[in-house]
Amino acid sequence: xxxxxxxPSVSVAPGKTARITCGGNDIGxxxxxxxxQKPGQAPVLVIYYDGDRPSGIPERLSGSNSGNxxxxxxxxxxxxxxxxxxxxxxxxxxDHWVFGGGTKLTVL
Amino acid sequence: xxxxxxxxGGVVQPGRSLRxxxxxSGFTFSSDVLHWVRQAPGKGLEWVAIISYxxxxxxxADSVKGRFTISRDISKNTLYLQMNSxxxxxxxxxxxxxxxxxxxxxxxxxxxxxxxxxxxx
Numbered sequence: 001x002x003x004x005x006x007x008p009s010v011s012v013a014p015g016k017t018a019r020i021t022c023g024g025n026d027i028g029x030x031x032x033x034x035x036x037q038k039p040g041q042a043p044v045l046v047i048y049y050d051g052d053r054p055s056g057i058p059e060r061l062s063g064s065n066s067g068n069x070x071x072x073x074x075x076x077x078x079x080x081x082x083x084x085x086x087x088x089x090x091x092x093x094x095d096h097w098v099f100g101g102g103t104k105l106t107v108l
Numbered sequence: 109x110x111x112x113x114x115x116x117g118g119v120v121q122p123g124r125s126l127r128x129x130x131x132x133s134g135f136t137f138s139s140d141v142l143h144w145v146r147q148a149p150g151k152g153l154e155w156v157a158i159i160s161y162x163x164x165x166x167x168x169a170d171s172v173k174g175r176f177t178i179s180r181d182i183s184k185n186t187l188y189l190q191m192n193s194x195x196x197x198x199x200x201x202x203x204x205x206x207x208x209x210x211x212x213x214x215x216x217x218x219x220x221x222x223x224x225x226x227x228x229x
Contacts, residue, residue: 001170033215035153042203042222043145043153048215086153090213095167097143097155 002091004100011106012077020103022070022087030089032070034063037102038083046085047072074105082107110134110218112204117223120194130187130204130220137185138162141207143216144178144189146200156202157189161210172198194227201225 005023012018022032032050035043045054047063050070060075074081087100116128128144144156157168157178166178177190187204201224205216 031213035216037153042219043216044219045208045215045217048208048217054217084152088153088155088215092213095212096169097158099145099153099155102152 001094001096002089002098004087004089004098006085006087006100006103008101009104009106011108012074013108014077014079016077018074018077018081018105020072020074020085020087020105022072022100023068024070024089024098025068027068027070027089028066030065030091032063032065033088034072035086035088036083037086043086077105077107079107081105110206112206112218112220114202114204114220114223117202117225119226119228121229122195122227124194125190125192126194126225128189128191128202128204128223128225130189132185132187132204132206135206135218137180138182139210141210141212141214142178142180142187143205143207144187145203145205145216145219146198147203147222148197148200151200154200158212159187167212191225194225196227199225199227 034047037043050065051063111133113131159178175193179188201222203222204220206218207214208217
């Protein structure tokens with residue numbers, strides 16, 4: 001089955017740039033979606049199809065996808081960005097959705 | 109606006125059954141792909157199942173295949189998850205979610221608040 005690998009944690013100072021990676025075999029050929037989840041809340045879609053942003057999501061959040069790695073980039077990090085972030089793809093070979101293990105973003 | 113409200117969670121003994129419901133409103137229920145996603149306490153998100161707009165196609169995660177069944181009642185605007193032969197490892201918050209568009213690859217742009225299922229003797 002298809003596996004997505006994320007770092008368990010990323011730490012960044014306010015105002016700096018955070019990059020959260022999502023690794024998978026030839027993930028660049030798939031559409032990657034990213035979700036933000038804060039404690040006690042349901043996930044929120046923040047990036048879809050690699051780099052599109054839903055309405056209401058700030059431009060500070062962006063995504064890219066190539067080769068074996070997709071990346072969620074958060075520029076000018078704010079305290080409110082502190083959350084768990086999950087990448088996700090549809091694995092057409094198994095007709096299954098797959099989530100990465102999640103990355104906890106800590107704002108120092 | 110889109111609203112998804114899950115219900116039916118609770119404490120259940122191992123081996124027993126439970127049916128979750130997700131009441132939908134604010135969109136054309138008969139046109140959208142829907143999912144169940146779960147999250148064990150302190151753990152990450154795990155996809156459970158997907159159902160096509162008309163219910164004709166369903167897929168389930170290997171961890172629940174043969175035990176769980178996703179279905180929908182268009183007349184009631186309600187999504188269901190029938191869970192049989194429950195195990196301790198099925199303990200989780202269960203979310204229903206709507207896909208942005210009517211294809212399997214589409215992202216989930218609307219989520220319910222979740223309902224907690226605890227499997228314990």
